[in-house]
Amino acid sequence: MFRIIEKKQLNNAVTSLKFEAPFIAKKVKPGQFVIVRIDEKGERIPLTVSDYDAKAGTVTLVIQAIGYTTKKLVSLNVGDSICDLVGPLGLPTEFGTPKKAIIIGGGVGCAIAYPQAKALFNSGADVTVIAGFRSRDIVILEEEMKAVSNSLYITTDDGTYGRKGLVTEVLSELLERDSYDLVIAIGPVPMMKFVSLTTKPYGVKTLVSLNPIMIDGTGMCGGCRVTVGGETKFACVDGPDFDGHLVDFDELSRRNSFYRDEEEHKCRLGVTENG
Ligand SMILES: Cc1cc2nc3c(=O)[nH]c(=O)nc-3n(C[C@H](O)[C@H](O)[C@H](O)COP(=O)(O)OP(=O)(O)OC[C@H]3O[C@@H](n4cnc5c(N)ncnc54)[C@H](O)[C@@H]3O)c2cc1C
Ligand code: FES
Numbered sequence: 001m002f003r004i005i006e007k008k009q010l011n012n013a014v015t016s017l018k019f020e021a022p023f024i025a026k027k028v029k030p031g032q033f034v035i036v037r038i039d040e041k042g043e044r045i046p047l048t049v050s051d052y053d054a055k056a057g058t059v060t061l062v063i064q065a066i067g068y069t070t071k072k073l074v075s076l077n078v079g080d081s082i083c084d085l086v087g088p089l090g091l092p093t094e095f096g097t098p099k100k101a102i103i104i105g106g107g108v109g110c111a112i113a114y115p116q117a118k119a120l121f122n123s124g125a126d127v128t129v130i131a132g133f134r135s136r137d138i139v140i141l142e143e144e145m146k147a148v149s150n151s152l153y154i155t156t157d158d159g160t161y162g163r164k165g166l167v168t169e170v171l172s173e174l175l176e177r178d179s180y181d182l183v184i185a186i187g188p189v190p191m192m193k194f195v196s197l198t199t200k201p202y203g204v205k206t207l208v209s210l211n212p213i214m215i216d217g218t219g220m221c222g223g224c225r226v227t228v229g230g231e232t233k234f235a236c237v238d239g240p241d242f243d244g245h246l247v248d249f250d251e252l253s254r255r256n257s258f259y260r261d262e263e264e265h266k267c268r269l270g271v272t273e274n275g
Helices: 022-027 068-074 109-122 142-147 167-177 189-202 249-256 260-273
Strands: 002-009 014-020 033-037 045-053 058-064 084-089 100-106 126-133 151-156 182-186 205-209 225-228 231-234 241-243
Touching: 014 068, 022 045, 022 058, 022 084, 033 058, 045 068, 045 084, 045 109, 058 068, 100 109, 100 167, 100 189, 109 126, 109 142, 109 182, 126 142, 126 167, 142 151, 151 167, 167 189, 182 189, 189 205, 189 249, 225 241, 225 249
Parallel strands: 100 126, 100 182, 126 151, 182 205
Antiparallel strands: 002 014, 014 058, 033 045, 033 084, 045 058, 205 241, 225 231
């Protein structure tokens, strides 16, 4: 069993849960994820390790409550336990040795981008973070991102905080003014697609973290199949990071919406069951 030792509400829909998980905390690296199961009858869902402390033996997951399992998970409290936390899974991010990097997070993707920014900043790289949100009330991890970057840009779609507009507008300006060795983009599929299209003419290495539907997380079921550079890859064992210039984002969007009706149905049933 894995006990929750800290719970923070980051915004209305996003919660941070810190778990006691000493073996994972010792091994995990930025870019890796865990598969979580709340109880023996629960479904398995993948969540990125947003932060970890090897000494304290803890891992932090940042969860956006969007469906049945994520809503159930964030309803747990300090002292509660879940039955499975399996990992670390996936390959750690291969940063290379960039001198100047831009890390882009979209919405809850900022929680997944945070360990990347932290690792690069601690390695001495010059790190610019662009964090994009729909609106001011859902901005998360601003102070944390500030602490691990040389410059931080916040954008909101409606202009209620930071700069009005999309992350790609700030990105284009930065790429026009200066040269960078690495861009990492983590967030909604359309955001990662348009970041990759923006960086391509500049020839900047661009990594994206893909979020296909995963079941076992160990390369056995084929559920997380993605096409990268015309080849089939399994995001759980070959990724989740891939070269953004080679990913077939349109196919990923199509596959991710495959079970939408069933997911909505289960979520409605879950809400009724739980009162
Ligand atoms: C490698 C990876 C890392 C992720 N990290 C995070 C994270 O750090 N924080 C976070 O909030 N979310 C993360 N996600 C997404 C998270 O797994 C889904 O939001 C979650 O599975 C939704 O389950 P649900 O029952 O609450 O919602 P549902 O209503 O069942 O699904 C809502 C949407 O979530 C996605 N989804 C559903 N089941 C899965 C599944 N088994 N695998 C992947 N996606 C699924 C689909 O796009 C679906 O349309 C990650 C996904 C992947 C693949
Ligand atoms: S989740 Fe089953 S092969 Fe990747």
